[in-house]
Amino acid sequence: MPSRQSPSDGSETRSAQGVTTQQSGVRPTGDSPTPILPAASPASTAATRDADTDAGDISGSTGKPRSLFTDALFDLRRKPMFLIPLVLILFLAVVAIFPGLFTSVDPRFCQLSDAAKGPEAGHIFGFNRQGCDTFSRTVHGARASLEVGLLVTVGAVLLGAIVGAVAGFYGGLVDSILSRLTDVFFALPLLLGAIVFLSSFPNRNVFVVSFALIVLGWPQIARIMRGSVIGVKDADYVLAARALGAKDRRLMFRHVLPNAIAPVIVVATISLGIFIVAEATLSYLGIGLPPTTVSWGGDINSATDALRTTPRILLIPAAALSITVLSFILLGEAVREALDPRLR
């Protein structure tokens, strides 16, 4: 991100934003981006803040120049490409927390006499090959996916952000050691690494699967955080705060992190979708969540043999899974655009 500081970039950003508007067909007119833009890139935010408030106030509620995040929120509030996935995700969260609101059928109540039967009253999607209610299992399967996705994202972001921020902030030997460590973990592909780990693990559950994905997923966050912190830490406002005697911890939390966290938030949102895919793939392969846990990946796995005869059993959890992942990816893309129009 250091390349953003030349004055000419401002106009480029603006033109990029104008194009963005047309592409997504989201905003009716190109009016709103212009006043927002000067603060939309961290560098220019920094410049404004430098002159005005040293404290790095990100609340923006006191009449000071709006921060990157308030701007982003302002920008996002009226974008369907942000609101639609957000509503979907909130809905999925409700489904995951209170599945009983949507179905009163027990997903684990299965009668082989019902196996692969078509839809009937009270069972709108029919039954799977074990005679369990497909709709109920799909509703109850949301929890496992969202649990793993959320756990892994929180874990990977915490671990990755700490390692990346420390490496970027302190530099030197600390950076060299942490970066090599990151490289080592980064060298293991997510799915393959998780397969090695989980295939030799006897009793798997949500936490074990999440742990495996955190171990393999944090390096990406760490790399982005490190680069972002390096781009920010030598900014004038950080040097000014240091000159005023601010200690490392204050510099880090008040000045560096608030200005460096944006790319991590974007990647974290998209990663949430990717981690859900990873969990579902592992469960589909039979080495993710155990069969006792109701999960979309596991249900897709048990439906594969009946693909030709009753594809419905496979397609319904598959559709739920795809819509969930798509929601997170669309949300991440919308946030990315709002936080940095030039990235597109």
Place this chain on the structure above:
Amino acid sequence: MGRYVVRRLLQMIPVFIGSTLLIFLLVNLTPGDPLLNLAGDRALDPTVRAQLTEQFHLNRNVFLQYLYFMQGIFTLDFGTTFSGRPVLDIMKDAFPITIRLAVLALLFEAVVGLPAGLIAGLRRGKLFDSTSLIASLVVIAIPIFVLGFVIQLFVAIKLGIGSPTVGVTTPWKDLLLPAVVLGSLSLAYILRLTRTSVAENARSDYVRTATAKGLGRKRVVTVHLLRNSMIPVVTFLGADLGALMGGALVTEGIFNIKGVGGTLFLSITRGETATVVSLVTVLVLVYLVANLVVDLLYAVLDPRIRYA
């Protein structure tokens, strides 16, 4: 160039040692008795147990075990499967098939993804651009095993285009559909990367210079613009290889292809842990080496790196 290559090779050494150690630890530090499953429900005979413990060096400390593991890698001894067949032997049969599948997938990605990304990047904001951006997001969101089954069901079985399963001799034409499934995810990323990169570079000084000195539009776009816009794409391909391997595992499983992925898929579903671990270890090694090659290729494309 030489200095860059040497530096990259030297950097590779600690990463290689660290990654192999990591795999080793992931496999060996998981709780449970590694020999427990060998005898099923009954207890393992003490003499057999002693022999196996000796054979797999289970009585040594972790560090020595790691050295034995590395010795196995360097002597290309990846152990045997449950049925007693050497893993290397399986690799010799399976790798050519997977490589053919991967080549087809990469061709599909390059032939469709690069031109589509180029067009989208050159005509930003037009219909083609916005359609391809949305379509690529949808493809990214669909897990590859879902896509595989959907294509197998609707294209191969219902429409009768291509083959739902691949024959024993693995003819090229049977591999076309699996290659489309395998390549689609990377295709979406390549399209988006190329588009962003082209859109950014189209405004650059060197493109303006090339146009100003009278070069034809075709030459400016293909030689000047596209070549420089390829840099992030090539970098992506290296990192993407890991995802491609995971994808091959799923795709080969779905279409019943007897490649590395298909073999691995069967080993996983049968619970043959030892085979899974050695196959994945080989794949990770291939991934590490391939990434090194990509890094070197990166230097060929980007003079700023070559002369650094």
